[in-house]
Amino acid sequence: MSATTHVLVIGAGAAGSAAVRELAPQEKITTTAIIDAEIAPYNRTLVNKAVATGLIDTHQAQLPPLPGSVVRDSVRAVDPREQTVHLRSGARLDYDALIVATGSAPRPLPSGVAAPAAVDSARMTHLHSLDDALRVRAALAATTSPRVLVYGAGMIGAETSGILRDAGCQVTLAASSPVPGITAFGAAVAEQLARAHRRAVTTRFGHTLTHLDLEKNEVRAEFSDGHVATVDLVITALGTIAVSPSPWNGPIAVDHRLRSRTHDHIYAAGGVAVHESDGLTWRIDHWSDAEAQGVHAARSLLASIGLADSPGIYRPRALYSAQIHQHLYLAAGHTSHSENVQTTSIVPLVLTHERAGQLIGVSGLDAGAAVMALVPELHSSIESMPRAESTPSTDTP
Numbered sequence: 226m227s228a229t230t231h232v233l234v235i236g237a238g239a240a241g242s243a244a245v246r247e248l249a250p251q252e253k254i255t256t257t258a259i260i261d262a263e264i265a266p267y268n269r270t271l272v273n274k275a276v277a278t279g280l281i282d283t284h285q286a287q288l289p290p291l292p293g294s295v296v297r298d299s300v301r302a303v304d305p306r307e308q309t310v311h312l313r314s315g316a317r318l319d320y321d322a323l324i325v326a327t328g329s330a331p332r333p334l335p336s337g338v339a340a341p342a343a344v345d346s347a348r349m350t351h352l353h354s355l356d357d358a359l360r361v362r363a364a365l366a367a368t369t370s371p372r373v374l375v376y377g378a379g380m381i382g383a384e385t386s387g388i389l390r391d392a393g394c395q396v397t398l399a400a401s402s403p404v405p406g407i408t409a410f411g412a413a414v415a416e417q418l419a420r421a422h423r424r425a426v427t428t429r430f431g432h433t434l435t436h437l438d439l440e441k442n443e444v445r446a447e448f449s450d451g452h453v454a455t456v457d458l459v460i461t462a463l464g465t466i467a468v469s470p471s472p473w474n475g476p477i478a479v480d481h482r483l484r485s486r487t488h489d490h491i492y493a494a495g496g497v498a499v500h501e502s503d504g505l506t507w508r509i510d511h512w513s514d515a516e517a518q519g520v521h522a523a524r525s526l527l528a529s530i531g532l533a534d535s536p537g538i539y540r541p542r543a544l545y546s547a548q549i550h551q552h553l554y555l556a557a558g559h560t561s562h563s564e565n566v567q568t569t570s571i572v573p574l575v576l577t578h579e580r581a582g583q584l585i586g587v588s589g590l591d592a593g594a595a596v597m598a599l600v601p602e603l604h605s606s607i608e609s610m611p612r613a614e615s616t617p618s619t620d621t622p
Contacts, residue, residue, distance in 0.1 A: 230530055233310055233320040234258045235300050235470070237266035239512045240495030241326035242288055243519030249292040251532060256293040257318065259300055259310070266291075267355055270512045273385045276358035278365065278392045283355050300327075302471035305488035322490045322526050325477055326519060329353075329465035329496035329510050334376075334434070342439040349437065349444060349459045352385055361389075364458040370395055371457040374446055376434050378405035380511075380554075382462030383418060384547040386426050396426040397454060403431035408561055413568065413576055414554065414590055421550045429454075465510050467497045476508065481538040482525040483518060492526055494518035502538060504581065505562045513543035540604045544597065555596045558586035558603045567607075570595060579607050 232248060234241050237260045248256045260266060271286040298312040303323065310318045331351035343349045350360045364371055371394050375386045378400040386398040400406075406415040422428050429448060436447040437459060446454045467476035477493035478486040481502050485491040495515035499508050509515075518539065527533035546555045563578035563585060575595045578586035584607045587599040 228253070230254050230321045231319070232256045232322045232324065232526065233318055234324045234326060235303075235310070236260075236326035236328060236495070236497075237288070237291060237295075238269060238326065238328050238495065239515035240328070240497075240519035240522070241324070242266060242291060243516040244324045244326060244494060244523040245291050245293060247520045247523035248527070251527065253530075253532060254527075257296055258291050258293065259296045259298060259312070259318070260291075261297070261299050264355070268512070269353070272355060272358045273352045273381060273388060276355060277352060277361040277385075278388060279362055283359070286355065300470040303473075303491075305472070305485075305491060308490060320490070322529075323492070324519075324522050324526065325469055325473075325485075325491065325493040325497055326495050326515075326522075327469045327497045328467075328515070330468045331461065332463040332466050334437075334461055334463070338434060338436060340436070340438040343437040343444055343459070346439050346444070348439065348442075348457065349461075352381060352460050352462060353465070361458065361460065365389075365392060365394065368457050372455070373397070373458045373460065374399060374444070374454060374456045375460045375462060376400070377462035377464070378402075378418075378422065378430075379409040379462060379464060380547050382460075383409075383422070383549045385460060385462060386422065387548065387550045390426050390550075397429060397456070398422050398426050399429040399432065399434060399448070401431070401433040401449075405430055410554065411560060411563075411566055411576060411578070411588065413566065413574060414588060417574065417590055418549055418552065418554075421552055425550045465496060467499070467508065469493075469497050482528075482536065483522040483539055484525060484529075492522040494522040500539070502540070505559065505585075507559060507562055509541055511543070511545040513545050514541050517541070517543045542600060542603050544600065552590045553593060554588070554590055555593050556586065556588035557596065557600050558584075560586040560588045562586075569599075575599075577607070582607060 248254050266288040267286040275281045298314050302311045331353045350357045373394045374397045375382050376399050386396050390396045433449040438445050443455050476499040479493050479498045483492050496510035521539045524536040528535040544557045565579045567577045569575045573592035575589040575592045589596045
């Protein structure tokens with residue numbers, strides 16, 4: 226590398242922005258952020274919480290301007306051998322080091338479920354981007370007490386159902402699992418949330434959405450048990466998939482310092498990164514964790530060129546939360562890859578997630594102080610942990 230190291234950062238969401246800001250004070254580093262030409266970087270946690278219901282305008286969700294150089298373009302491909310990034314405009318940028326922070330996209334419905342007329346209408350959307358939020362806002366403005374079907378009851382679907390109900394919508398929350406959200410929350414939390422959903426909104430749990438079609442100005446939704454619902458808006462919330470340019474075109478496998486496992490001088494952070502550590506293969510797509518990964522990737526890069534000490538192994542510790550009806554869900558670390566789940570408190574509900582004798586995650590409902598008190602214990606031995614009762618994990622490692 227030259228005396229001044231040129232770092233390209235692809236993406237300017239949570240991970241990309243955090244990486245750029247971590248590198249900015251370094252005089253021996255020049256940083257260029259590549260940002261989509263048509264979209265100003267924004268805080269994605271505000272999409273369903275505030276923009277969709279009109280609590281704030283889109284410009285209020287935008288992130289502060291980044292320090293350093295910014296290129297407004299999109300990336301077509303990366304050539305790791307030549308250490309070059311090729312842009313859609315035809316331009317080419319060389320790099321000494323590259324941080325890929327391209328994030329994720331909504332997981333689509335299975336092929337054939339949604340008819341083209343439904344897909345092309347403004348009455349079917351995800352809730353992942355500002356454009357999605359504006360589609361939801363337009364549907365709310367067009368109809369008094371609109372009928373909304375939310376399909377998927379993980380973090381986004383569960384939280385959104387309550388937000389839209391409070392905004393005056395007639396909400397149906399549907400999921401193929403009889404107890405939805407076990408993968409996202411664990412069985413104990415998912416069971417409590419399922420009861421809360423049934424009290425607050427119409428629920429259709431345990432039945433798969435089989436077909437969506439547009440009929441006049443309404444969407445006809447058919448389920449595996451033959452039930453048909455007619456609604457004004459369908460929001461699909463089936464999780465996310467990693468997105469990145471060629472040569473990956475999907476998730477990027479990283480080591481414990483967030484370095485690419487297949488290409489030198491390349492790092493990945495946030496929703497695009499797939500990690501392998503402590504016997505786990507995992508990906509976390511939460512804003513706060515993406516920020517922490519962006520900082521860690523930047524520090525690993527600085528350590529590789531002698532400008533900082535090694536940050537060590539990346540292990541998730543960042544808190545993330547969702548307000549679901551009357552409950553506040555709060556968690557940190559791994560909550561879906563545990564071998565055993567222990568209940569350390571029943572009221573309020575506090576769970577520890579364990580693997581190989583280590584505390585790898587903590588979560589709870591309406592238990593903010595108790596969860597935060599356990600965060601410093603993450604990734605340490607569980608021998609001294611308090612116990613209330615034990616429940617076998619239903620999560621899939």
